[in-house]
Amino acid sequence: MAGSVQTPPVEPTDEPALVETDPLTKPAATPGEWLRLNLFSTGSNTVLTLAFGMLLGYAVFRLLMFVFVTANWEIVRVNLTTFLVGTFPRGELFRVWVAIVLISVVSGLGVGVAARRRGRAAPVELLRTAAPGLIVLAVLLALTRTPTPALMVVASGLAALAARSVGVRLPPRAGRYMPVVYVAAVFGAYAAFTTGSPLTYSNFQGLLLNVFLAVAAITLSFPFGVLLALGRRSTFPAVRVVCVGYIELIRGVPLIALLIFGATMLGFFVPEGMTRPDQVTRALVAFVLFAGAYVAEDVRGGLQSVPAGQVEAAKAIGLSPIKTTRLIVLPQALRNVIPALVGQFISLTKDTVLVSLIGLTEVLRVARAVTRQEGFAGQGLQAETLLFAGFLLWSVAFTMSRASQRLEKRLGVGTR
Amino acid sequence: MAGGGEAVTSTTQTRPPPWRDVRVLRVLSQIVFVLAVFLMLRFLYTTLVGNLRAQGLPTGFGFLDQPTGFDIRGADDFRPSQPIRDALLVGYANTIRVAVVGIALATIIGVLLGVARLSSNWLIRKAAAVYVEAIRNTPVLLIIAFLYFAVVLAALPGISDAVNIFGAMILSTRGIWMVWGEATQPLGPFLAVLGVGLAVAVVLGVWRTRRFDETGTPHHRILWGLGAVLVIGGIGYVALGAPVEVTMPTREGRLVTGGIELQPTYGALLAGLVIYTASHIAEIVRGSILAVPKGQTEAAQSIALTGFQRMRYVILPQAARIAVPPLASQYLNLTKNSSLAILVGYVELTRVTLTVIGNANPAPQSVAILALGYLVLSLVISAMANIVNRTLALEGR
Numbered sequence: 001m002a003g004s005v006q007t008p009p010v011e012p013t014d015e016p017a018l019v020e021t022d023p024l025t026k027p028a029a030t031p032g033e034w035l036r037l038n039l040f041s042t043g044s045n046t047v048l049t050l051a052f053g054m055l056l057g058y059a060v061f062r063l064l065m066f067v068f069v070t071a072n073w074e075i076v077r078v079n080l081t082t083f084l085v086g087t088f089p090r091g092e093l094f095r096v097w098v099a100i101v102l103i104s105v106v107s108g109l110g111v112g113v114a115a116r117r118r119g120r121a122a123p124v125e126l127l128r129t130a131a132p133g134l135i136v137l138a139v140l141l142a143l144t145r146t147p148t149p150a151l152m153v154v155a156s157g158l159a160a161l162a163a164r165s166v167g168v169r170l171p172p173r174a175g176r177y178m179p180v181v182y183v184a185a186v187f188g189a190y191a192a193f194t195t196g197s198p199l200t201y202s203n204f205q206g207l208l209l210n211v212f213l214a215v216a217a218i219t220l221s222f223p224f225g226v227l228l229a230l231g232r233r234s235t236f237p238a239v240r241v242v243c244v245g246y247i248e249l250i251r252g253v254p255l256i257a258l259l260i261f262g263a264t265m266l267g268f269f270v271p272e273g274m275t276r277p278d279q280v281t282r283a284l285v286a287f288v289l290f291a292g293a294y295v296a297e298d299v300r301g302g303l304q305s306v307p308a309g310q311v312e313a314a315k316a317i318g319l320s321p322i323k324t325t326r327l328i329v330l331p332q333a334l335r336n337v338i339p340a341l342v343g344q345f346i347s348l349t350k351d352t353v354l355v356s357l358i359g360l361t362e363v364l365r366v367a368r369a370v371t372r373q374e375g376f377a378g379q380g381l382q383a384e385t386l387l388f389a390g391f392l393l394w395s396v397a398f399t400m401s402r403a404s405q406r407l408e409k410r411l412g413v414g415t416r
Numbered sequence: 417m418a419g420g421g422e423a424v425t426s427t428t429q430t431r432p433p434p435w436r437d438v439r440v441l442r443v444l445s446q447i448v449f450v451l452a453v454f455l456m457l458r459f460l461y462t463t464l465v466g467n468l469r470a471q472g473l474p475t476g477f478g479f480l481d482q483p484t485g486f487d488i489r490g491a492d493d494f495r496p497s498q499p500i501r502d503a504l505l506v507g508y509a510n511t512i513r514v515a516v517v518g519i520a521l522a523t524i525i526g527v528l529l530g531v532a533r534l535s536s537n538w539l540i541r542k543a544a545a546v547y548v549e550a551i552r553n554t555p556v557l558l559i560i561a562f563l564y565f566a567v568v569l570a571a572l573p574g575i576s577d578a579v580n581i582f583g584a585m586i587l588s589t590r591g592i593w594m595v596w597g598e599a600t601q602p603l604g605p606f607l608a609v610l611g612v613g614l615a616v617a618v619v620l621g622v623w624r625t626r627r628f629d630e631t632g633t634p635h636h637r638i639l640w641g642l643g644a645v646l647v648i649g650g651i652g653y654v655a656l657g658a659p660v661e662v663t664m665p666t667r668e669g670r671l672v673t674g675g676i677e678l679q680p681t682y683g684a685l686l687a688g689l690v691i692y693t694a695s696h697i698a699e700i701v702r703g704s705i706l707a708v709p710k711g712q713t714e715a716a717q718s719i720a721l722t723g724f725q726r727m728r729y730v731i732l733p734q735a736a737r738i739a740v741p742p743l744a745s746q747y748l749n750l751t752k753n754s755s756l757a758i759l760v761g762y763v764e765l766t767r768v769t770l771t772v773i774g775n776a777n778p779a780p781q782s783v784a785i786l787a788l789g790y791l792v793l794s795l796v797i798s799a800m801a802n803i804v805n806r807t808l809a810l811e812g813r
Contacts, residue, residue, distance in 0.1 A: 038538035045537055053539055238446040242453055252794035253787045254752035256766060260786070264779040268467045269460050350555040357557075357758055364558055368565070383566035390558045397553035 066383070075381045076388045077143050079370045083388065086205020086361045092197060096208070099189035101156045106185035108160030112167020113175050129402055136395040186215060202278045205361040207392055209280070213362075214349040214396075217287035221348075222341075224288060225295025226334075230325065232296060233303050243296070250293035255286070255351055262286035263358040283355045291348050298340040302333030342404035346397050353393065363389045464780060473778040480504075485775055488763050490679050500772055507768030508789055514686055514764065515751040515793065521690045522750060523743070526697025531727065533702045544698065551695035557756050560688030564760040568680045575670050586665045586672060592683050593665035596676035606659040609652030616648060617641035681762035685754065693750045700742045704735035737808045744801030751793050765789050 040046045076083065085096060127134075141150055167174070193199055204212045231243035250258070262282035270276055277285070306329050314324040334341075356365035367389035371381050434440045468475050484503040488494045491506050532544035551559070569589060573579060578588035586593040621637040628635035653659070665675030708731050716730040755766035769786040773779045 038536070041536060048537055049539055052543070056539070056543055236442065236446045236449070238450045242449075249787075249791070252791040254755040254766070254790055256755045256758065257783065257786050257790065260766070260770065260773075261783045264773055265783055268464045268780060270467075271463050272467065272470060346553070350553070353555045353557045354756070357756075364555075364561060368561070380570040382570050383562070386558065386562045386566050390554050390562065393558065394550065394554045397555075398549065401553060 071384050071387075072379070072381060073143065073384060075370055075373075075376045075384055077145065079366070079373075079385075080140070080143050080145075082206060082370065083363060083366050083392070084206050085208045086366060088203060088205055088208065089199070092199060095193050095197070095199070097152050097156075098192040100152070101159055102185055102188050102192065104156040104160040105163040106181055108163030109167040109181065110178055111160075112164035113170055113178055114167075115164070116168050116170065116172070116175075129399075129406065132395040132399045132402070136392065139391070183219075186219070202280045204280065206366050207363045209355070209360065209362045210349070210352040210393065211396070213280075213284060213287060213352040213355065214345075216284055217291055217348055217352075218345050220284075220288045221291035221295055224292035226299050226330070228292055228296035229299035229303060232300055247293045247296050250290060251297070255290050256354055256357060258286040258290050259283060259354055259358050279358070279360055283358065283360060287348065287351075291344070294344050295341065298337045298344055299333060301340065302335075302337035303329065305336045306332045339404050339408045342400060342407065346400045346404070349400065350393060350397055363392060468778060468780065475778070477781055479777050479781070484772075486771055488768070489761070490682070490763060500777070503768050503772070504765065504785065504789075507763055507765040510682075510762065511751075511754050511764040511766075511789070512793070514682070514689065514754040514757070514762075515747075518686055518689045518693065518750050518754070519747050521686070522693040522697055522746075525690060525694035527701050529694055529698035530701025530705065533698060534705060548695045548698050551692060552699065554692075556688060556692040556753055557759060559692050560685055560756055561759055563688050563691075564681065564684035568684050572680075575667075575672075578667055578672075580667070583664050583666075586667055586675070589680070590670075591672070592678040592680055593672050593675040594678060595662060595664050596674075597660040598663045598674075599659060600661050601657075601659050603659060606652060606656055609656070610645070610649055613645040613648035613652075617644045620644050679762060681757065681760045684760055685757045685762050688756075689750050689753055692753075693746055696746050696749075697743065700739050700746065701735065704739040705731055707738050708734045740801060740805045740808060744798060744805075747797050747801070748794055751797060752790060755790075 039049045081090070081093075085093070088096070137153060141153065144150065190201075193201070193204075201212055201216075228243050228247060231239045232247065234240050234243070262285055263279065266282045266285060267276045310328055310332065311324055314328045319327065353362060353364040356362050356368075361369070364386075367385040368382075370376065371379075371385055431437060465475050480501045481499045483497045484500050485496050486503075487496055488503060488506055490510075494502070494506055529544050529548065532540050533548065535541045535544070572587055572589045575588045575590040578586050578590075580586050584595045618641070620640045624635040624637040624640050627633060628637075663674035665672055712730055712734065713726060716726040721730065754764055757764050758767045758770060761767070765786060769782050773782050
């Protein structure tokens with residue numbers, strides 16, 4: 001390699017820790033040793049640490065100053081409910097709480113059943129997983145002005161805990177029925193909004209709309225995507241061509257183009273005399289059409305990863321093609337792509353903010369609108385409201401990505 | 417199983433009745449499927465055309481020739497009397513402008529971040545991890561909104577007390593100016609000279625590579641090529657009497673002269689896309705580096721390569737092979753996400769299309785053109801990624 005004259009540009013990011021030894025075999029280092037090893041191992045590393053540390057320190061200082069000193073959080077405090085549910089009728093807010101309690105009871109039940117099957121998770125690990133949610137809860141409660149939300153949170157927390165202790169005591173077979181229970185809970189939550197009131201999901205606004213669109217789009221696009229993927233791998237050339245065409249067409253187009261398509265054009269496809277779908281439905285249709293194509297590609301990866309021998313074995317014992325797919329291929333394929341699917345669903349959740357561009361009042365639009373309120377207009381409070389909206393969405397997405405990482409580890413994907 | 421034994425033994429197999437013959441059924445079911453798809457599409461199409469007619473909207477693409485009727489911010493030589501076709505092209509050019517610059521910047525920052533996430537320096541490793549986790553889980557639209565509404569519009573100073581960075585950049589709510597080269601005479605001859613320089617550089621590169629293959633002396637093909645371009649370009653620059661002049665932006669009162677003006681909307685959009693995409697690229701780079709077998713690092717260490725050399729010559733070339741397909745899909749995402757510019761008002765393809773629709777032009781055709789524009793871009797990027805992928809792919813053994 002003759003003395004490599006190619007000088008590294010500025011500071012080489014020295015010594016990538018590719019040789020990082022197994023933490024188990026490494027003897028515990030003293031704080032001094034740790035500092036030397038991790039921050040000042042070489043001359044250039046020391047320079048890097050000092051220069052970068054100062055820069056970082058300044059940035060963190062400015063951020064903390066902004067969050068705790070200069071920022072005016074009053075605008076978020078006043079509009080907290082608006083951020084979460086928009087103009088959802090305030091008299092009907094109890095419906096939101098009923099839905100939250102229902103969901104937390106079912107989650108508690110699920111955690112209990114899971115704990116029964118897998119044994120108790122270490123408290124530290126549990127805390128790490130729940131951390132984003134807990135932070136959000138703390139921030140939200142710090143911003144509320146009445147004690148009611150705190151009481152409601154405590155109540156649903158207690159309900160979840162009670163459900164968990166029930167879940168632990170359930171027979172082992174209960175785990176099998178949990179997916180059904182989850183789906184029932186989602187429908188139950190929706191029923192809580194609609195029964196005995198003129199409200200439908202087109203009344204949803206703020207974060208509630210983001211969450212609704214995400215859940216509904218995920219639920220609907222999943223079966224659609226699986227069908228598309230099966231179609232793409234079908235032995236029927238005609239089916240294959242149609243599915244490939246659809247998937248490639250949708251994946252080549254930005255989501256916003258589909259949302260515009262939904263908002264401006266969906267009405268054109270409804271025969272005259274029929275009622276045109278409302279804006280939320282149009283957005284939902286666009287999301288399902290869009291996400292279906294992406295789910296299909298993930299599932300296709302999984303289908304390809306199922307060894308051909310599995311299909312041959314199924315044939316050998318005389319299973320029909322449909323049964324082979326349903327009982328042998330799909331379960332293995334889906335298990336292999338759970339992480340990819342969760343990743344897809346995370347970006348779908350993040351993409352729900354795009355509906356603000358076609359005029360729906362989701363959380364980003366609320367954040368922009370409240371800065372024009374009387375008393376807050378012209379004060380340059382965009383940073384506060386956008387940060388808050390971003391924080392809410394970040395916590396949802398981050399919790400999902402944490403969960404998917406845990407899932408990946410548990411399933412042992414990628415490790416042989 | 418037992419019943420089927422008879423059929424197998426008879427050599428001249430009697431075909432089952434057509435309604436139980438798999439081959440017939442396969443063809444039939446496909447015909448039914450295609451027919452169903454066709455009927456559905458036809459139903460949608462006739463409803464669409466019927467609805468368009470009922471609303472008095474044209475069903476063809478003739479509207480593209482009508483005058484646009486609106487100005488395009490940032491495109492000074494565009495006249496509202498030009499046809500809609502031209503407006504769409506201006507928007508498309510702006511989309512490509514964001515995509516090309518964004519892809520280049522996001523790749524550089526993303527690779528640096530990805531390598532930083534594996535640094536042995538704890539501070540750098542953790543800072544990169546926090547960056548990636550914070551940005552990756554935030555919607556890109558929100559990042560763009562924050563950069564534009566909270567940073568550009570709210571935090572930058574007004575034009576009269578604009579920030580000046582070493583005279584090379586002026587930042588204000590009104591606009592962002594940067595140093596730029598300005599042509600003082602027609603650029604044709606100078607570009608031709610540069611082209612010659614590039615050609616010479618390629619020849620030199622091939623020659624150095626061949627010498628390296630033959631003798632093993634260091635090839636330095638980058639240095640040689642760069643040198644050739646600089647020398648030839650320099651000679652041409654002097655000989656042609658300085659055809660390009662560097663102008664610094666200078667501010668007098670509320671007026672800025674010289675340099676190039678970047679629209680704040682472009683800046684916010686570009687920065688948002690780069691910040692967001694870089695966090696995803698960082699994860700791809702990290703994963704690809706980790707996927708290179710450890711033995712490679714150890715082998716590189718055993719022949720006494722430094723950390724930088726290890727990365728440059730051993731790890732990154734192999735990681736690149738793994739990273740290309742997911743990188744390509746990130747590039748596609750960035751390109752498609754440029755459509756989010758409609759939030760801040762940068763005039764690219766989606767924005768122009770929306771305005772066109774808003775001016776009482778038919779939505780279906782406009783959206784079709786919009787989709788076609790992005791499809792073409794996607795195809796081009798995928799094709800390029802495939803070429804790169806093929807050149808990097810391992811020779812099969």
